[in-house]
Amino acid sequence: MKEPLWKKLTPGSVILEPGSSAKFKTGSWRSMRPRWIEENCIQCLFCWIYCPDMSVIVEDGKRKDFNYDYCKGCGICALECPGKKGNKAIVMEKEGN
Amino acid sequence: MGKIVAVTGNEAVAESLRQVNPDVCAAYPITPATDLMQRFSSFISDGKVDTEMVLVESEHSAMSACIGAAAAGGRVATATSSQGLALMWEMLFIAAGDRLPIIMPVVNRALSAPLNIHGDHSDTMGARDSGWIQLYSETAQEAYDNAIQAFRIGEHPDIRLPVMVCMDGFIVSHSIERVEYLEDSEVKNFVGEYKTVNPLLDIDNPKSYGPLILTDLYHEYKRAQHEVMTKVKNVVLEVAADFEKLSGRKYGLFEAYRLDDAEIAIVILSSAAGTTKDVVDSYRDKGIKAGLLKPRMFRPFPYEEVAAALSHLKAIAVLDRADSFGGYGPLFSEICGAVMSMDGKPPMINRIYGLGGRDYMPDQAEKVLDELIEIAETGKVHTIKEYIGLRE
Numbered sequence: 001m002k003e004p005l006w007k008k009l010t011p012g013s014v015i016l017e018p019g020s021s022a023k024f025k026t027g028s029w030r031s032m033r034p035r036w037i038e039e040n041c042i043q044c045l046f047c048w049i050y051c052p053d054m055s056v057i058v059e060d061g062k063r064k065d066f067n068y069d070y071c072k073g074c075g076i077c078a079l080e081c082p083g084k085k086g087n088k089a090i091v092m093e094k095e096g097n
Numbered sequence: 098m099g100k101i102v103a104v105t106g107n108e109a110v111a112e113s114l115r116q117v118n119p120d121v122c123a124a125y126p127i128t129p130a131t132d133l134m135q136r137f138s139s140f141i142s143d144g145k146v147d148t149e150m151v152l153v154e155s156e157h158s159a160m161s162a163c164i165g166a167a168a169a170g171g172r173v174a175t176a177t178s179s180q181g182l183a184l185m186w187e188m189l190f191i192a193a194g195d196r197l198p199i200i201m202p203v204v205n206r207a208l209s210a211p212l213n214i215h216g217d218h219s220d221t222m223g224a225r226d227s228g229w230i231q232l233y234s235e236t237a238q239e240a241y242d243n244a245i246q247a248f249r250i251g252e253h254p255d256i257r258l259p260v261m262v263c264m265d266g267f268i269v270s271h272s273i274e275r276v277e278y279l280e281d282s283e284v285k286n287f288v289g290e291y292k293t294v295n296p297l298l299d300i301d302n303p304k305s306y307g308p309l310i311l312t313d314l315y316h317e318y319k320r321a322q323h324e325v326m327t328k329v330k331n332v333v334l335e336v337a338a339d340f341e342k343l344s345g346r347k348y349g350l351f352e353a354y355r356l357d358d359a360e361i362a363i364v365i366l367s368s369a370a371g372t373t374k375d376v377v378d379s380y381r382d383k384g385i386k387a388g389l390l391k392p393r394m395f396r397p398f399p400y401e402e403v404a405a406a407l408s409h410l411k412a413i414a415v416l417d418r419a420d421s422f423g424g425y426g427p428l429f430s431e432i433c434g435a436v437m438s439m440d441g442k443p444p445m446i447n448r449i450y451g452l453g454g455r456d457y458m459p460d461q462a463e464k465v466l467d468e469l470i471e472i473a474e475t476g477k478v479h480t481i482k483e484y485i486g487l488r489e
Contacts, residue, residue, distance in 0.1 A: 006317035006324075011257060012196030013310055013318050014295045018303035 026053070030073035032092045036065055041089035047077035099278040106234075106269035109241035109276045110176070110202045110262070111136035115146055116284035117248055119200070120171035120291070123151035123162035127181035128214045129266040130204040134176050156181035160188035160199075167197035168306045170296025172252070175199065178266060179206035182220045186227070192259045193228025194322065195306055196294075198251035199259040201229075202244055205367070205418075206266040207453040215454020216266035218366065218419040221395075222427040228322060230260040230329055231396040233366045235352075237274040240264040242346055243393075245279070248288040249336045255328050257294060265368040267454060283343055326397040333394055350399040352391040353406050355381060359388025361469035362407065364432055365416040366392055369450070369457040373416075376462035387466055392428070403435040411473035413445045414465045416485075418457075420449050425482055444472050447482040461486045 010016060043063055048056040055071035057064040078090040104112070111133050114122075122141075124134040140146045149171075151162045159175050167173040177185060182203055192199050203221050207213040221231060230250060234240035240262060247260040264270055279287070295304055310318060330350060337348040354374050356362055363373050370391040380387040390406055392398070407413060413436075417426025424430070429447035436442050448465055451457040464485065472478055 004320075005314075006320040009314070009318055009321050011294070011321075011325075012194065012306070013308055014195070015305040015308050016295065016302070020305070 025069045027055075027069045027071055030068075030071060031095050032073040032075060033068070033095045034066055034071065034073065034075065034078055034090050035093055036063075037087075037089050037091065040084045040087045042082065042084050044082060046080045046082065047090060050076045050080045052076065099280045099283065101275060101277050103273050104237060104276050105132070105271050105273055106237035106240050106264045107133040107204065107271065108136060109237045109278075110244050110264070111140070112278060113241050113244040113284070114174055115140045116279070116281050117172075117174070117245065117288050118146045118285075119148050119174040121149045121151065121163070121166035121173045122175055123153050123159045123166065123173075124175045125153055125156045125159045125177070125181060127156070127178045129206060129216075129270045130176045130178035130181070130202070133202060133204065133270070137176075156184040157188060160185040160192065163199045164188060164192050164195065164197055167192070167199050168195060168296070169298045170293040172248070172291040173197070173199045174201065176202040176204070178204040179208055179214075179220045182224055183208060186224065189224055189227035189229060189259075191307065194318075196257040196325070197259060198248075198257050200244070200247045200251055200262070201259065202240070202262045202264070204266045204270045205263050213453040214266070216268050216270075216368075216418075217452045217454065218263070218417070218427075219452075221261055221263050222419040222421075224261070225396055225427060228258065228326075229396065230256075230258055230394070232260065232262050232393055233395055234262065234264040234269065235367055235370050235391060237264070237269055237272070238276045238346070240269060241276055241278070242340065242344065242348065245284055245287060246333075246336050246340050246348070249339075250329070250332055252288075252291065253332045253336075254292070254294070256325060256332055258325060258329070263367065268368045277344070277346075279344060287339070287343055329397050330394070330399055348393060350392070350394045350402055351406070352389075352393065354389040354391065356388035356390055356406060358386060359409075360386040360411045361413070361466060361473050362388040362390060362410050363414050363416060363462065363465060363469075364390045364392070364407075364428065366395070366418065366428060369416065369418065372457055372459055373462045376459050376466065380466055385466070385470065387469075392431075395428075395431070398431045398434070400431075400435040400438070403432065404438055407432070407436065407443070408439050410443045412469040413443050414448055414469055415445060416448050416450050416465065418449075418451045420452065429482070444476060444478050446472065446478055446480070448485045449482070450485050455486055457486065
C-alpha cells in the first residue's frame, strides 16, 4: 500500500530547505504596479531600503528595475521616493492597464 | 534515596525545575503560580541553575519566547495560571503545532468574570484542544513527580509535544505536604541530555518554523499531529515504569481506587480525589461497594482503558471542577465518550463542584454516592447535570 502523504511530512511543519520562499512568487497578489521612471531617479536607494520584500534590484550600487515576481504593489517605495525636482521616480499604476 | 521534606506544591515543582535545570525559562507572574516561578528565579540568582530567565511583559510574550527558545534548540519550561494561560491561548496551539516540547506547570485557577484567584479547572479545560499533553496531579508529590516525568514524555523522540502539569491552585500550590524528593543526580539521569530536533541555532543548516500552509497541506499536517497523540499513551506508561523503578511510586494513565469490585463510582480530577477516597472508604466500611477513578492523563484521553475500568459499574457520577456553559462538564463529556463503546451503558450523572475554590467537603461526595445508590437500584436518572455545594 502506498504511504499516505501525511506520514511523509516534516514534524511541526518545519521547512528544512533554506531560501525556499523564493519559489513562492507573490507578485500575483499585486493590484497596483510600481513603475520606475529612470530620468527622475537620484539613486538615493530609499526604495531599496523601504521595500518590505526584495523587489528593488540593485547592481553595482545602482538601482535597476523592479523584480515583479515578488512585488505585491504595496506602494511604500512610491511614497518614500523623493524624486527629482518634484517629479517622482516611482509611480503606482493600476495592474493590467 | 532523596530526602523527605515538608513543602508546598509550588515549592516542590520549583525544586523539580531546579533539578532538571532547563536552558531557558520565560515567565510572567500570576497568582497562584507566581510563587513557583519566584522560587525558581531565586535558584537562578543564587547560581543553582544555568537557566536563562527571560522576563517578559505578558504571558503571551512568555509563551512566544518559550516557542522561540525551543525552536532554537533549548530545553524550555515556564509556568502560569488562569488568565495567564488564557492570554497564552493563541501561542499554545503554535507550540504544539510546531512540535516543541515546552514543559509548563499550570496552577489551576478560576477564570474571570467575576474575578477569582482560587482553584478550579476552567483554565486548563479551556486549553484542552490546544494539542498539549495534560497531566493532572492530586498532591504536591504528584505534581513534583509529574513535572519530572513530563520532560521525558514531551521530549521523547516519537512525541516532541508540549506538556501541561496541572495542580490545584492554593489547595495544592500553597499547602504544605510531605514530599519525597529524588536526588539531583537521579533526576538528571532520569531526564537525560536534551536532544535537539531541527534547531534554528544550527546555522549551517538553515530552516524555517511556522510557514504558511493553506488548503494544500494543512489538513494533512493536522492528521499527522493527531497521530502523534495516539503514541503518547504508551510513552506515558513507559516513563511511569522507569519512574517507579527510581522512586517506588507508581503512575498510570489514571488511578483506580477500590474500583475493581465497585458497583458505583465517582470520577474526579486532582486534589478533590483525596477527599473522595476518604468518603469511599467510609462507604466501604458500611458495606457499600463504592470506588473512584481519577484521570491523570486528560490529553490525550485514554478512552478504551477508562471504559474497561468503568464497564462493570451500575452507576457513575462524574464530578467536574469546570463548566461548559450550555454543555456538560468537560470531564463528563470525555467519560461519555469512553462509555459510548460499552454494551450495557451504566447510567451517569454530571455534578459541577468547587468552582472558584469553593471547598469540596466530604458531605458533597456522600450526597453524590447516596444518589448513585438510588440510581443503581432504580436505573433512573432525574437530572443529568447539576451543581452541588451551592450555598442556601
